Amino acid sequence: MLRRSLLYLSGQPWLRRWMEHSPVSRKLTSRFVAGRSLSDAIRILQKLSSENILSTLDYLGENVSSLEDAAASTGCYLKALAEIERAALPATVSVKLTQLGLNFSEQACRANIRTLVDRARVIGTRVEVDMESSAYTDRTLRLVTELHNDFAGHVRAVIQAYLYRSEVDVRMLCARRIPVRLCKGAYQESMSVAFARKADVDANYVKLMKLLLAEGTHPAIAGHDENIVREAIRHIKEQNIAPDCYEFQMLYGIRRDLQRRLIARGFRLRLYVPYGDAWYPYLMRRLAERPANVLFLAKNLLRG
Numbered sequence: 269m270l271r272r273s274l275l276y277l278s279g280q281p282w283l284r285r286w287m288e289h290s291p292v293s294r295k296l297t298s299r300f301v302a303g304r305s306l307s308d309a310i311r312i313l314q315k316l317s318s319e320n321i322l323s324t325l326d327y328l329g330e331n332v333s334s335l336e337d338a339a340a341s342t343g344c345y346l347k348a349l350a351e352i353e354r355a356a357l358p359a360t361v362s363v364k365l366t367q368l369g370l371n372f373s374e375q376a377c378r379a380n381i382r383t384l385v386d387r388a389r390v391i392g393t394r395v396e397v398d399m400e401s402s403a404y405t406d407r408t409l410r411l412v413t414e415l416h417n418d419f420a421g422h423v424r425a426v427i428q429a430y431l432y433r434s435e436v437d438v439r440m441l442c443a444r445r446i447p448v449r450l451c452k453g454a455y456q457e458s459m460s461v462a463f464a465r466k467a468d469v470d471a472n473y474v475k476l477m478k479l480l481l482a483e484g485t486h487p488a489i490a491g492h493d494e495n496i497v498r499e500a501i502r503h504i505k506e507q508n509i510a511p512d513c514y515e516f517q518m519l520y521g522i523r524r525d526l527q528r529r530l531i532a533r534g535f536r537l538r539l540y541v542p543y544g545d546a547w548y549p550y551l552m553r554r555l556a557e558r559p560a561n562v563l564f565l566a567k568n569l570l571r572g
């Protein structure tokens with residue numbers, strides 16, 4: 269119930285406007301967001317790199333309200349890629365297609381994302397195309413497939429285990445050798461398209477994870493579920509899968525204990541590091557995943 273309410277509130281523009289301009293916003297976000305500016309984020313990436321942790325940089329923003337905003341987001345990502353190159357960081361970027369104008373023009377969005385992937389190719393990194401709600405799944409996978417055809421090795425798709433369709437999508441992506449990040453899924457979806465019970469989502473995640481480890485191209489196992497991480501490690505050892513064939517991915521600020529343990533055991537770990545002013549929907553999804561975070565943030569605010 270609380271999860272549904274938080275996801276509903278995550279899409280309310282009036283609350284978003286108010287929260288993002290609130291004087292307490294820094295206190296609300298510091299745990300999960302690297303900072304407002306690119307330089308804040310680069311500092312975090314450098315620190316992570318010194319701890320042997322890879323990263324993927326997310327310039328916050330989704331469902332932009334004009335093609336001008338989409339072009340501005342593209343410009344911000346180009347600056348981020350330039351900084352990644354300058355500082356020689358082991359980092360990719362993560363991008364949402366609605367941030368690049370998908371709601372206004374598929375053609376403009378295609379031009380924007382192509383610019384980014386081409387730049388990533390030049391500097392030897394990759395663009396990870398985040399998956400948004402199921403209203404965008406077909407268009408997102410279509411664009412990622414096109415990008416892979418022209419820039420193989422420089423784009424990664426994301427698959428959400430809560431969607432019934434995902435096994436078919438994973439098989440299609442494996443057949444085309446498109447790298448995949450597997451996550452559970454963070455949006456409010458109806459029972460007509462997605463598993464509602466956590467146990468069913470988890471079971472589908474494990475099934476798709478094994479499929480990706482067997483047939484995928486450099487899959488990323490994204491999430492913080494300790495049972496799933498344990499099962500992944502058991503399976504990887506049992507199948508004798510080489511450490512450079514896959515990676516774990518987690519969100520900045522979440523389950524830092526588990527992150528440290530993976531690094532200590534020599535696994536490849538990439539953290540998803542968001543930065544920027546448009547943090548509201550991102551934070552609300554993190555609260556919805558773990559409503560106890562609401563209490564954590566409230567305590568933070570009260571602490572003065």
Ligand SMILES: Cc1cc2nc3c(=O)[nH]c(=O)nc-3n(C[C@H](O)[C@H](O)[C@H](O)COP(=O)(O)OP(=O)(O)OC[C@H]3O[C@@H](n4cnc5c(N)ncnc54)[C@H](O)[C@@H]3O)c2cc1C
Pocket residue numbers: 397398399400426428451452453454455490491492493494517518519522523539540553554555557558561
């Ligand atoms: C690198 C990365 C990229 C992602 N990209 C996408 C994407 O493109 N599209 C998309 O829909 N979703 C994306 N997600 C979010 C994902 O779909 C899940 O919503 C999120 O990872 C929570 O699921 P979980 O695997 O942590 O498992 P859960 O079953 O939700 O949680 C397992 C345990 O993890 C810890 N935990 C989980 N979430 C939190 C939290 N917010 N705060 C504190 N502890 C927490 C708790 O200990 C919890 O018991 C991404 C996640 C990661 C890690």
